[in-house]
Amino acid sequence: MTLTIATSIDDVLAAMANGARPIAGGTDLVVGARQGKVTMPTDLVAIDRVTELATVSKDGDSIRIGAGVTHAQLLTNDVVVNELTSVADAAALVGSPATRNVGTIGGNVMNGSPAMDTGAPLMVLGASAELQTSSGSREVTLADLWTGPSQTSANTDELCTALVIPQPAPSSGSAYIRLEYRRAMEIAVVGAAAALTLDGDSISSVRVALTAVAPTIIEVDGLDSLVGAPANDETFEAIAAAAREQARPISDLRASDRYRRHTIGVMARRAAHAASVRASGQIVPVPVNRAFGVGENPENIR
Amino acid sequence: MSTNEQAVTLEVNGIAYPVQVPMDSNLSGVLRNTVGLTGTKEGCDDCECGACMVLLDGQPVNSCSYLAVQAEGRAITTVEGLADGDELHALQRNILAAGGVQCGFCTPGMLMSARALLDRTPNPTDDEIRIGLSGNLCRCTGYAKIIAAVRETAVQL
Ligand SMILES: Cc1cc2nc3c(=O)[nH]c(=O)nc-3n(C[C@H](O)[C@H](O)[C@H](O)COP(=O)(O)OP(=O)(O)OC[C@H]3O[C@@H](n4cnc5c(N)ncnc54)[C@H](O)[C@@H]3O)c2cc1C
Ligand code: FES
Ligand code: FES
Numbered sequence: 273m274t275l276t277i278a279t280s281i282d283d284v285l286a287a288m289a290n291g292a293r294p295i296a297g298g299t300d301l302v303v304g305a306r307q308g309k310v311t312m313p314t315d316l317v318a319i320d321r322v323t324e325l326a327t328v329s330k331d332g333d334s335i336r337i338g339a340g341v342t343h344a345q346l347l348t349n350d351v352v353v354n355e356l357t358s359v360a361d362a363a364a365l366v367g368s369p370a371t372r373n374v375g376t377i378g379g380n381v382m383n384g385s386p387a388m389d390t391g392a393p394l395m396v397l398g399a400s401a402e403l404q405t406s407s408g409s410r411e412v413t414l415a416d417l418w419t420g421p422s423q424t425s426a427n428t429d430e431l432c433t434a435l436v437i438p439q440p441a442p443s444s445g446s447a448y449i450r451l452e453y454r455r456a457m458e459i460a461v462v463g464a465a466a467a468l469t470l471d472g473d474s475i476s477s478v479r480v481a482l483t484a485v486a487p488t489i490i491e492v493d494g495l496d497s498l499v500g501a502p503a504n505d506e507t508f509e510a511i512a513a514a515a516r517e518q519a520r521p522i523s524d525l526r527a528s529d530r531y532r533r534h535t536i537g538v539m540a541r542r543a544a545h546a547a548s549v550r551a552s553g554q555i556v557p558v559p560v561n562r563a564f565g566v567g568e569n570p571e572n573i574r
Numbered sequence: 575m576s577t578n579e580q581a582v583t584l585e586v587n588g589i590a591y592p593v594q595v596p597m598d599s600n601l602s603g604v605l606r607n608t609v610g611l612t613g614t615k616e617g618c619d620d621c622e623c624g625a626c627m628v629l630l631d632g633q634p635v636n637s638c639s640y641l642a643v644q645a646e647g648r649a650i651t652t653v654e655g656l657a658d659g660d661e662l663h664a665l666q667r668n669i670l671a672a673g674g675v676q677c678g679f680c681t682p683g684m685l686m687s688a689r690a691l692l693d694r695t696p697n698p699t700d701d702e703i704r705i706g707l708s709g710n711l712c713r714c715t716g717y718a719k720i721i722a723a724v725r726e727t728a729v730q731l
Contacts, residue, residue: 273578273597275643295644302600303621303639312598318644344633368709369687370627370634456708457622 339378
């Protein structure tokens with residue numbers, strides 16, 4: 273086994289061309305390997321000191337989040353908090369300060385868990401993953417990237433360099449909320465993200481994606497029929513119904529399939545509501561989970 | 575040297591330790607068994623309890639689940655690095671005074687998370703203290719006295 277500490281993307285790609293696998297924060301890889309759930313790759317290249325991977329930047333009509341950006345950085349980045357707010361909602365929920373300090377968005381996305389928190393927000397914001405090898409690069413939509421639990425369509429020599437997100441239109445807002453049994457060191461029981469654009473009081477675009485109710489993060493289909501609908505309870509309930517219908521949850525230690533199917537509707541409704549409030553220019557503090565005081569004020573959480 | 579070992583220099587509490595470690599060793603194990611600093615505890619060894627918390631370049635990390643070789647070139651701070659000689663750090667004095675130590679197993683990790691919190695947020699609210707310590711489990715104290723100690727330290731510093 274070898275570990276190379278890289279300081280440039282070129283170093284990383286050279287190591288990967290020779291068979292090394294990337295390690296960023298190691299919060300999935302090392303924990304999984306020590307639990308025996310995954311085998312530790314023979315050769316590793318540490319990418320956490322590659323500063324080129326650790327920036328958020330605006331590039332024409334898109335926003336690039338470097339794959340090496342940590343959850344802690346996402347939470348303090350103005351562009352992410354103001355324009356990609358659902359991603360900040362998700363980052364705020366990850367693990368503990370220590371997990372957020374080393375865990376990266378690239379590791380979250382490439383690990384491919386159906387319970388990953390940044391996945392649904394990135395999907396509703398239309399993100400694609402930029403994958404690079406020593407011979408070139410390509411962009412893959414997230415729907416094409418995630419092929420199953422812990423499976424992606426990326427080749428083993430492909431480094432995710434960034435998540436590329438179209439600049440949201442004016443009067444847009446997004447939000448992510450998850451059902452959790454405790455406030456830290458938790459995995460989503462289910463979760464939902466919504467991104468919504470308003471034209472006055474009515475919806476001009478809406479996307480919703482779901483966490484932990486299928487083998488991958490999935491996007492809710494058929495919401496185009498809501499374009500032109502008012503951003504009100506009836507519309508949010510239609511979104512909840514679509515989420516319940518399209519979820520394909522399993523039963524496990526954490527929840528039964530029936531409970532997941534019910535609660536995914538609740539999460540989708542709350543995410544859509546919070547996204548519409550943000551789209552209207554009002555502030556819902558990050559993360560929505562705490563802003564709605566889950567379990568505290570039924571008036572606010574609906 | 576076996577092919578599975580690597581020679582690395584770990585900088586712990588300002589001192590450089592040249593060590594030879596298996597590639598897949600976790601940092602907590604190397605700190606305890608090779609460097610010989612046993613203040614850092616291993617509770618779950620599964621990234622859940624926070625007993626193993628150390629600082630890497632000032633930020634908290636669960637050292638049980640961090641590769642020792644990946645820490646090369648970073649400043650590692652363990653609980654042994656908190657006190658100034660025989661003079662305890664204010665956090666240590668206050669956690670003792672408040673009764674925030676019972677069996678003491680969580681204490682090193684709590685102190686390191688608290689230290690990182692106060693470095694980035696010198697005047698934390700109670701909520702911020704709770705979030706700052708949210709990766710650290712304590713089976714004994716019920717947390718209230720630990721939180722009080724951190725609050726008291728913020729006032730003093
Ligand atoms: C205590 C604890 C709590 C957690 N809580 C949450 C939570 O609440 N929500 C959540 O979503 N996750 C959670 N996680 C999981 C994990 O922290 C996140 O998924 C994190 O974002 C992973 O990032 P990393 O940099 O640590 O990835 P690593 O472990 O370094 O890498 C994960 C995988 O992705 C690959 N990889 C990493 N970066 C790249 C890249 N740029 N290109 C290609 N492949 C890459 C690696 O080879 C590896 O296979 C938790 C983990 C722990 C230990
Ligand atoms: S020993 Fe590292 S988190 Fe428990
Ligand atoms: S004092 Fe015993 S675990 Fe905290």
